Amino acid sequence: MTDPVLRLVVFGTPGTAGSKSAFPLWRTDKATGQRHFVRTMQVEKDLHNVKANWRTQIMAAAAEQIRCPCPELDCTKLLDPFPLDEALAGHVVFTVKKPASAPKTSRSWPAVKPDAGKYLRAAEDALQAAGVVRDDGRIVEYRRLAKCYPNEDPDALAVPGMVFTLWRMQDLSGWQRDAVLLAPAVADTLFDSAMSPPGGVTSSPPSGAGGDT
Numbered sequence: 001m002t003d004p005v006l007r008l009v010v011f012g013t014p015g016t017a018g019s020k021s022a023f024p025l026w027r028t029d030k031a032t033g034q035r036h037f038v039r040t041m042q043v044e045k046d047l048h049n050v051k052a053n054w055r056t057q058i059m060a061a062a063a064e065q066i067r068c069p070c071p072e073l074d075c076t077k078l079l080d081p082f083p084l085d086e087a088l089a090g091h092v093v094f095t096v097k098k099p100a101s102a103p104k105t106s107r108s109w110p111a112v113k114p115d116a117g118k119y120l121r122a123a124e125d126a127l128q129a130a131g132v133v134r135d136d137g138r139i140v141e142y143r144r145l146a147k148c149y150p151n152e153d154p155d156a157l158a159v160p161g162m163v164f165t166l167w168r169m170q171d172l173s174g175w176q177r178d179a180v181l182l183a184p185a186v187a188d189t190l191f192d193s194a195m196s197p198p199g200g201v202t203s204s205p206p207s208g209a210g211g212d213t
Contacts, residue, residue, distance in 0.1 A: 002172055004165045005084065006132060010061045011161040014094045014147075015054030016118035017125055051122065058126035058162070066132060078131050085134040087169040089141045094119045095157040098149040107152045116147045123164060132166075140169060 026035045068077035094116065102108045124136035133139065148156045155163055 002167060004167050005081070005088075005171075006065065006164075006166040008058075008061055008065065008127075008132075008164045009157070009161065010058050010164070011157070011159060012054055012057040013050055013160050014096060014119050014162055015051035015122050016114045017051070017122035054122065055126045055129070058123060059130040062127060062130035062132050066130070083131045083134045084138060084166070084168075086138060088133070088139045089143055089167045089169050089172055090139050090145075091143045091155075091163075091165040091167075092120060092123065092145050093153065093155040093163050094147040095150050095153075095160050095162070096147055097160050098152075102149070108149065110147050110149060116145050119147060119162075120145060123162060127164070139166070 027038050028035050066078050066082040068075050068079060070077075096110050098108075098110075120142075124133075124139065127133055128136045144155075146153065146155070150156055150158055150160065157163065
């Protein structure tokens with residue numbers, strides 16, 4: 001079975017990217033006192049620094065896996081093969097806080113804004129900034145992209161956060177050919193969306209991890 005090149009678990013409130021508000025920028029002429037339109041500014045709202053904190057958490061979690069472990073404080077080297085610079089496949093599940101109004105005794109889904117694509121955009125940007133990938137355009141396919149509530153999905157965490165898994169497309173192709181030739185009862189494949197990716201997350205959140213379930 002093909003192992004992922006990266007399996008990143010991040011705890012915290014997932015943030016988004018892509019939502020911006022437009023504001024007109026005006027300038028007042030000192031001589032005449034008249035206001036003149038200059039341009040429209042695009043400003044991304046970030047109440048309570050959720051987006052900034054989430055980006056920091058992703059980059060910190062990534063650094064633990066890909067940064068050189070040497071004791072030099074100023075070392076910026078990355079472990080081989082990072083940054084990844086080849087075609088990649090991804091599997092991403094975001095665990096978001098379940099609202100108090102949601103059913104307590106049955107499974108439900110966060111079928112509300114923000115959409116999963118905005119969570120993904122923020123995660124991709126952070127992974128590129130951290131040096132995981134040379135460019136997020138290298139991720140050519142997603143086997144699964146989902147958002148769910150804690151403990152209500154096979155890939156969900158116990159608290160809000162994210163599981164981001166990456167495979168090399170070149171490695172996956174051979175594995176998939178074998179999966180097609182073998183009996184379904186013998187070969188675990190990514191074709192079954194209900195299954196966890198190879199090496200599914202079994203870790204627990206660190207002591208003091210936030211998030212209500």
